[in-house]
Amino acid sequence: MRRKRLVFAVVAILLSTLAARGQSTFAPKVSGPLSQRVVAYQIDARYEPDKHTVDATETLTYHNLTGRALDRFPFHLYLNAFQPKSTWVHVAHRDGSFRTSSFEEGWDPKHSGSNDVTSLEAVGMGDLTKQMKFVSPDDGNPDDKTVMEVALPRSVEPGQDVTFKIKFRATFPEVVARTGYKRAFLLAGQWFPKVGVWWNGAWNCHQFHAMTEFFADFGTYDVKITLPKNYVIGATGVQTSDTDNGNGTKTVAFHAEDVHDFAWTADPNFKVLDSEFDGSVGAVKVRLLTYDSHKSSWQRYLDVMQGTMKHFDDWYGPYPYAQITVVDPPHGAFEAGGMEYPTFITGATVWWAPKGQKELPEVATEHEFGHQYWYGMVATNEFENAWLDEGINSYTEVKVMASLYGKNTDVLNWLGAQMGDAAEQRLSYIRVAETDSLSQPSYQDMSIGSYGGVTYGKTATMLLTLEAVVGEQTLQKALRTYFMKYRFTHPTQEDFLRTVNEVAGQDLGWYWQQAVYGTQVLDYKVRRADSTRVDWPNKDAPEEKKGETLYQTDVLLQRLGDFIFPVVAEVKFDDGETIRETWDGQDRWKRFVYRKKAKVLSVEIDPDHQLTMDRDYLNNSIATEPQRGATQKIATYWTFLTQFCAQMLGWLT
């Protein structure tokens, strides 16, 4: 009987291995490898839902393609960020909150998490457990244990491999900062020891920071997860087997290639909705893991995924993987929402979300899918140049959302109120316009708030403004070129800027110096616009008559900010004539003078509303006739709300 079971198990393993090899991780018309595969991870993990822990054995093979001998290796142990004295907690507490978690009432032990490495061996070099030490390369915090380094007894020569065997336990916090559990739900992100990246001649392995995200090498992942058999599981890559262990558990295996991280999720209450996107490189499976109580959002998720994938395929390049898994976190697990991992994203919704607001789930889902391109495939260093991922992705989010749901209605179109994604990005930027440049290391930004406004808002706004110089289509072409050229290569910001210059056919250094490397603020103002009778000194001049009286019109434009940008001003006269003037914006002011038998009606800088970087829209125009509409409308609502509040209070007396 025992022998029969053994034979059965061997056959099952063989079959699952064959199945794994037969299951491509790529779309039908794609064949790998797509990247320089530096790492190969094999992880065998067992999840204990009651304890929220994973005990695992990790085998990591590192291919030394650095061109030099390596004798020490740093590893990320990011679950250790969830300890009260870590750098992440310090910054989150300093700035009041992180994402949706507040630390104003002190540290809550339920947010504790850890990565405990119980043994580490380098094959052929022996047990190195005692060689492990925590390092804090960014801030020297001795209590931060998010980076561990191990020194090898001998170097790994260029072109050679080294294999690490690591045993570890991951303890998850209640969901916080993109990872953790909520009830039976688990989002396992940053859960395993992950080696740093050899980049620009040095190890690049930053601590876990509150502001920035991640950076890792491309490679392959073979991960087996054992968990109770009633759980539904989803992960990076494709599922290759699902084995019932006969003891109330099952082991599910996943395989992924040309990705740089691996995340997974599990919940017995997940509902699985599979659909397909037919892209330029063949069909891609879109797997949505959601809940019955989010039924009102199911179609919205599927629709925005179809629309987004189509636009990215058309505009920027193909999605080469066989599957994208979209996780809809349960209520109360917002911290798990809006996150990207390779071929695996989390959206966010609420069951009562009106269709007129598109933040949830549409914007969140679109944004996270966009990361598959900029974070997942281009894979820039998010610690140091987060804007190359988050920012460019925010720009493409604006473009895709506008195309799908309307330029001025793609965030809000409800009860008569409208708002566009571009306006939202701009608002987040203008609040922190002078704080941080895009080019500085993102984890060193002034605050979590300034990081958000600059990295997301400023980049999107700066690229939208750039459209005024190079044109929308050129910028789209530049992004496509950048994506196709640099995918799977970890490019730098200079690579991006150079690509745009090349595609645009012009040196945009003047723009990059201000918008990327500087903190200059763009603010142009119409200072004066008025018409005076030319014959004003003549006391006997005839009565003013439209179309006959000659006027001198003075228009004065002013540059208030230190950002220099060419602007267009539109001057309208009461005879119907409209003149567009251009000004290079170099000097502090510019005057335009007209002699016409017409009076000026209005002057507006940036009449096409392209300069979204302009911090103050209110001073961009002057109308000679009073413009009372907006004031009256808001005052009407304001009056009503005051009255309503008054009568409610009066009701109580």
Added chain:
Amino acid sequence: MADDNRGLVAAGAVLVWRRQRVLWWVFAVNLVLGLLGAAGARSELGRVLQHSLAGNGLTRGFDFGMFLELVNQPTVNLMRSAGGSFLFAALFPLFMIFVTGGILAVYREDRRFTAGDFFAASGAFFWRFVRVALFSLIPFGILGFGLWAVNKLSDYIGDRSVSAQTGFYILLPSAILVTLLVLFVRLWFDIAQVRAVVQDEHVMWRNLWKALGITRRNVMTLFRVYLCISGVAWVTLAAGLFLWAKLPPTATPVTFLLLEFIILMQLLTRLWQRASAVTWYKRHAAVFPSDAVDYTIAAPAELVESVAASPDQVPASRSDTPAPSAEPEAPAEQ
């Protein structure tokens, strides 16, 4: 007695209609406070938008991004105006406490008051109603705490439930229940105010105690009336907002009229409730003759109680008036 309860809602409505000057005055004060409350915002907006094209998006639609920009621009102190608006809003309940005595006196006597009569009646009951309002903080506070507790409980249970709607399904009936209880408390305190005016009661804690007994004994009748009128208020509010959402964005004058109609209906229904309460009280309690209470001079409490207790003390000139009793008779519940 059951017949006495017929047409209470209609009778209250007719009374409000007949004495509509009260409604218009209350509405006018509410409107003036609203306009004053919005004056700061209007001034700030006028300053920056008067000669700018930036507000066009707000005129043609409601460009929420531009509105947020106005809120966020340091040169526009829009949010500072919000504090001032709330202060003006908070003046309205003080005004209502002041005029409630006058309003109830008008409804009680169902005749046109001169301004002097009205304010004399208002002044005569002002401090009593201040005390009533302070007493009302206790039950309203308890109910507020109850709602807070239920909210916490629904969060707690909802947080442990797989279904995203569980918390809501706990909170919704609880909120409805609390709303009904709030309505009951409002009814109780309204009856107390009516009783204070009709019987010139001075001792408010005793008045409230007796009003609670009256309200409790007649809860079905009175609560039905209040609920019915509240229903009208809620329906008109919902219908008004529905219509508002359908209006073209450029129709600001029409929007203003519609929103003011909503406010008018809210105030009307409130006065309707009070008029119905007075009508009910008059039907079930012998009422002092209108000139038996000198609103300008506070009568000692003992006298009121002794008058109320003894029919012999009713002034001879008004001997045709039914002898007053201390409390309204309890009508048979239907």
